[in-house]
Amino acid sequence: MAASRGGSEGPAEGRYGEDLFEPERAGEAARIDAAALVYDPVTTRRLRALGVGPGLRCLEVGAGTGTVARWLVEEAGVEEVVALDRDTGALAGLAGPRLRVVVADLTDERVRPGSFDLIHARFVLMHLAERRRIVSRLAGWLNPGGWLVLGDAVELPDVLDASSAYRRTMDAMWQALWATIGTDISGVPAYPHVLREEGLRDVGAELHCPPLAAGEPLARFWSETWSRMRPELVATGRVDDEVVDEALAYLASPRLAELGPGMAMAWGRRPPG
Template sequence: MSGYALDNSWDKAKRRLALLEFYLDPMTKRRIGALGLREGARCLEVGAGGGSIALWLSEQVGAAGSVVATDINVALLQELVRPNLEAKQHDILLEPLPEGDFDFVHSRWLLHHLPDPELAISRMVSALRPGGWLLLEEVDFFPVHASESSDYRDFMVALTDTVVKASGRDCFWARALPKILAGSGLKDVGGEGDFSLLQGGSPVAEFFSLTAEQMQGRMLASGALDKDKLDRALALLTSPDFWAFGGGGVSVWGQKSVN
């Protein structure tokens, strides 16, 4: 996944990812729980980031289970020390996964960074054991267009476009994910949506502010946004009087047939 812009070695990466985990983890844990994750299961977390879900999975499956957490940069994952948790550097587009090896496979906010998400999904499906579950959680930023602030709308489009520019993708595609997974050969495919309500000064707002800080040079150099508009948008993200929608979550799941 060369060209990935949000390097986890950045000095504020841990804080940025922690803010995202604060918002997303409760929904992720609820969805995993509903799929019936059992003690002793073998799990794979693809694009594990800061590792909060990988760590939680290791607690759920117990000593008899195991978790493999992958990322192209495992700097933050190496801080997690558990006897049943392995951090592994891996690029899912360059290297296949072990076939039929996992009872549960999960990725979150990963696929929109990839030039070929369908290949990644195919490899995750292949990694499932018969009866195993795949859970994909993605983001589609269509709700930002509902904001009455053009500064905020233009900022979010420029930010998300700059983040994924190297992959040639965009952040307005996840609405297609249910159809993609339904054609993957899994059974009992289901899904749900959610969206964040962002208030200036909130953890969600700080997450986007930090993302913009990390991406500011590229945003301005690309001409996607000028400095004045960027400054106005960042001011909105710190104002408690500002309210807007963040990204729209699209989550889908399916089970590999036993026969």
């Protein structure tokens, strides 16, 4: 990982959705949905493999636009889904007899959503400073036999590429995320060990790094992300506007050939009884 941290200083105290990626900004829901098109099939395939289905009570942490929560109700047929997020504007209209939308901050110790047979958090913990403590809280909300499934970003950069516009912009992004809202993916590969430390069993993990292709959802996601972060990218000193423009043009070009940042998933089960 070339730039998951922005130096030796601690992360900034900004927050996702407040200091970056404000949910009310035009096009933000579409940006999130572009990533969901890529990662939802990976997520739902894993949840199916873990036996998620009728009769279960599920917690979807950081529910975003509700694509996974909707799948749990409509496709998996679970008994109830609690969709928890600090901003639930994108979930308007989703609530129903089996899907309850809860406005809450996961870092708030007073939050007590209940107990669940499945707790799923995707691209959430990487943005939170006290992620290790939060994993302990999530594990504590599991019913006996319940699954905790965590998914966050990882990157396998091309070590031979240190100077392309793509690489420089991606590195600037990780540094800017760290400096602005404290995003850090350096600990993601340790998630299986963390789940084991919480006493969970049947721990497993997998990695999905999709290719980037011009015009496809993932390329659109990164293009929108870099466009929205342009001031923060330039502020790192790693890139200027010309480099960002070149990187954005590359994402839209048929020459695009990269192994983009992917998602690592880890899961573990609370022992029955």
